[in-house]
Amino acid sequence: MPIDPKRVLGDISGGRVLDVATGTGGFVRFLLEGLRDHAEIVGIDANGERAAAFTTTFGETPGIRFEQMDAHHLGFPDRSFDTVCISNSLHHFADPDPVLAEMLRVVRRGGHLVVNEMYRDGQSEAQATHVLLHHWWASVNRIRGEMHRETYERAQIVDIVGRLGLANLRAVDLADPDEDPHDPETVGELEAAIDRHIELAVGHPDVQGRGEVLRARLRAVGVRGATQLVMIGRA
Numbered sequence: 001m002p003i004d005p006k007r008v009l010g011d012i013s014g015g016r017v018l019d020v021a022t023g024t025g026g027f028v029r030f031l032l033e034g035l036r037d038h039a040e041i042v043g044i045d046a047n048g049e050r051a052a053a054f055t056t057t058f059g060e061t062p063g064i065r066f067e068q069m070d071a072h073h074l075g076f077p078d079r080s081f082d083t084v085c086i087s088n089s090l091h092h093f094a095d096p097d098p099v100l101a102e103m104l105r106v107v108r109r110g111g112h113l114v115v116n117e118m119y120r121d122g123q124s125e126a127q128a129t130h131v132l133l134h135h136w137w138a139s140v141n142r143i144r145g146e147m148h149r150e151t152y153e154r155a156q157i158v159d160i161v162g163r164l165g166l167a168n169l170r171a172v173d174l175a176d177p178d179e180d181p182h183d184p185e186t187v188g189e190l191e192a193a194i195d196r197h198i199e200l201a202v203g204h205p206d207v208q209g210r211g212e213v214l215r216a217r218l219r220a221v222g223v224r225g226a227t228q229l230v231m232i233g234r235a
């Protein structure tokens, strides 16, 4: 059964929504499908180059906008959002705690904090291909000086979010067991991503070689999206 964002978020009236480290807005799509309603969605990201893709997707949608901003220093007043989210980005920070503290600062008391993060343990063989590819992409980013860790274990995410002291905290594991591990379109896109990262790793033959090993695994074992953990609580 495909992932149903309504099953995860359907009881939440979003109000003013902030999506931290929004990238090109992948999680904004999830919010649009899942939230009961919303007044406004602001996506922020440190990388201003993400703005173009974000605006191409949401430019015509009223009430949705992108701002370039560092997640450690959100340029918003205390308690100014009803819902504050972060998706698949905790592992992009040297320390996720200050970012989560900043998110807590800008969410109103009683408002929702939503953390979505893929994790590395307990995955099927096809999902492990996704995790291993992701870890390899992270290693390519690191040799280029970018902060990108391997993904956390599930228990680590529970611990990080648990420390925030949220009320009514709940956790939902998200995966689509019906995904075809050999879907030609997905495999083709991932092979293209492998090619791009092999180019980015020029001068590091060992890292490039790992890409070819993962390409062989992708063709043999296939791939499915790794299970993600969504944790939702009230500030």
Ligand SMILES: C[S@@+](CC[C@H](N)C(=O)[O-])C[C@H]1O[C@@H](n2cnc3c(N)ncnc32)[C@H](O)[C@@H]1O
Binding pocket: 020, 021, 022, 023, 024, 025, 026, 027, 044, 045, 046, 047, 050, 069, 070, 071, 072, 086, 087, 088, 089, 092, 093
């Ligand atoms: C995997 S991508 C985001 C994915 C997106 N949230 C989604 O779920 O589709 C991680 C993002 O974190 C952003 N990022 C990294 N460090 C940041 C920082 N200090 N402040 C804001 N964004 C940051 C990167 O620019 C990148 O767009």
